[in-house]
Amino acid sequence: MIQLTTPVSEADVRSLKVGDEVAITGTVFTGRDAVHKYLHEGGLLPPGVSFQGGVLYHCGPVIIKDEQDSWKCVAAGPTTSIREEPYQWQVIRDFGLRGVIGKGGMGERTVEACKQYGCVYLHAVGGAAQVLAECIKRVPNVYFMEQFGAPEAIWEFQVVSFPAVVTIDAHGNSLHKEVLAVSQAELAKYL
Amino acid sequence: MNVLQDSLLELIRRTSTEIPDDVHKAILGALEREKQGTIAASAMKIIEQNIALAKTKSQPICQDTGSIIFYVDCPMGFDQIGFEQAAREAVKMATRKGFLRQNSVDSITGRNDGTNVGPGSPILHFHQHAPEEVSVRLVLKGGGCENVGAQYSLPNEKLKANRDMDGCRKVILDAVLQAQGKGCGPGILGVCIGGDRATGYEFSKQQFLRKLEDSNPNPDLDKLERDIVDTANKLGIGPMGFGGRTTLLGAKIGVLNRLPASYFVSISYMCWAYRRQGVALDFAGRIQKWLY
Structure with a gap:
């Protein structure tokens, strides 16, 4: 398991390769469909949010207020990333992301952006909302709650040893492309 | 109240918080099948931990x-x-x-x-x-698994799928291939052969009420269900699309009459978090x- 601490340097990101298992510690911001469309259309990040050297998490968590009136993350697995394919390359380019956590993989434009700007796609286990919520130690802030609703808001998470696998590295490799090609060839044998 | x-x-x-016993059993089988030390095995371990944690904490x-x-x-x-x-x-x-x-x-x-x-x-x-x-x-x-559902209208020339059981098999396996890991596999398919567009999808979802270990009373469909699972598990898509041995935990297929002009095969995909x-x-x- 490779330890990855935010802010992440370009050198750290470039040293990762497809298949590496990583544990992420530090600050992670969530952002999914509404946030990506908003940024793509020229929206600005709210004061207090910076993606420079940062890690973005495709996630719409279940969060409630606890007895002390603090946010408590009840469940927080990844959402399907491919929906952000039209926007992700631009968010990587314009906001300095070093890592994107999600599930299901992403397409060619994101693979290219990862290579060009130094970013990796980190695949978390889809549906594993409890194991992943355990790694979220604190939820200091939320942004765009009113505008986008709870699942689509930008949540700020303090995470410790959040597990993920590098499935798109910063060298143009994608596990998703490989598995698709292998499975396509296999299926042809059985038709 | x-x-x-x-x-x-x-x-x-x-x-929301407890996986049914039949599904849990199938997941434990998949965990055992994956080769130790692979990322597919790691994913299955996290899934198993997650099931236990959700139940203990009574959280989704x-x-x-x-x-x-x-x-x-x-x-x-x-x-x-x-x-x-x-x-x-x-x-x-x-x-x-x-x-x-x-x-x-x-x-x-x-x-x-x-x-x-x-x-x-x-x-x-x-x-x-x-x-x-x-x-x-x-x-x-x-929503992730709902998004990889698919409805095919036969014949489908591109997939060389005609209006017969072999054609149904081809489009169902194509749906598995297209889904890759995006629906949070290993998954379970609910399929309806026939019906109109709306009832077809609806009936495909009703298949999820069946227990994983049951057998289809229709011998043709039973054979197709087993064949779909066996073949899908040879494709190497694996848990989360990481590559591996378990792509599907089950396939349940129902049938409705159709109009002479229509031949729909409707496929709903259920994630492992069934x-x-x-x-x-x-x-x-x-x-x-x-x-x-």
Whole structure:
């Protein structure tokens, strides 16, 4: 398991390769469909949010207020990333992301952006909302709650040893492309 | 809260936080099959830990608590309007308690009022039956797996799929290939051969009420179900699409008559976080037994 601490340097990101298992510690911001469309259309990040050297998490968590009136993350697995394919390359380019956590993989434009700007796609286990919520130690802030609703808001998470696998590295490799090609060839044998 | 609301809240809580035994058994089998030291085996281990943790903490297995689909079998004279009201209240309560995510969005304005109640949510299917008993089954189906569902119209020239069982097999396997890991595999397929576009998809989802270990009473469909699972598991898509030995945990196929002009094959994909539970209720709405 490779330890990855935010802010992440370009050198750290470039040293990762497809298949590496990583544990992420530090600050992670969530952002999914509404946030990506908003940024793509020229929206600005709210004061207090910076993606420079940062890690973005495709996630719409279940969060409630606890007895002390603090946010408590009840469940927080990844959402399907491919929906952000039209926007992700631009968010990587314009906001300095070093890592994107999600599930299901992403397409060619994101693979290219990862290579060009130094970013990796980190695949978390889809549906594993409890194991992943355990790694979220604190939820200091939320942004765009009113505008986008709870699942689509930008949540700020303090995470410790959040597990993920590098499935798109910063060298143009994608596990998703490989598995698709292998499975396509296999299926042809059985038709 | 009345008795029925309490029972439905408990049904929602248990469906969201505990995987049914038949599914758990299949997941443990998949965990054993994956080669040790691979990322597929790591993913299956995390899945297994997650199932245990969700149950212990009584918190959602997956944060996408999905479409809320009730299937109600009820006797003649049953108060469906009262049931619907109780179901809506139970959904609101379950959302406040964090068993369900605030998951229902106005499609035009994008507004999420945080209640999970609105047009199309929750979904209720009533079916009248002869016994006095009321049984309520609940499926929570997440959006990631819903998005990889597919409906094919046969013949399909590109896939060389004709209007026969072999054509059905080809399009079902194509759906598995297209889904890759995006639907949170290892998955379970619900399939309907025939019907119109709406009933086809609806009936494909109803297949998820079947237990994984059952056999299809129709020998042709039984054979196809087994073949789909065996073949899919040779493709190397694996858990999460990481590559590996288990791509599907099951396939359940139903059939409806069709019009001479139409031949639809409708495929719903269920993620490994297969949340399905049911209860038999007495006259007062108290839980008599659990159905899975």
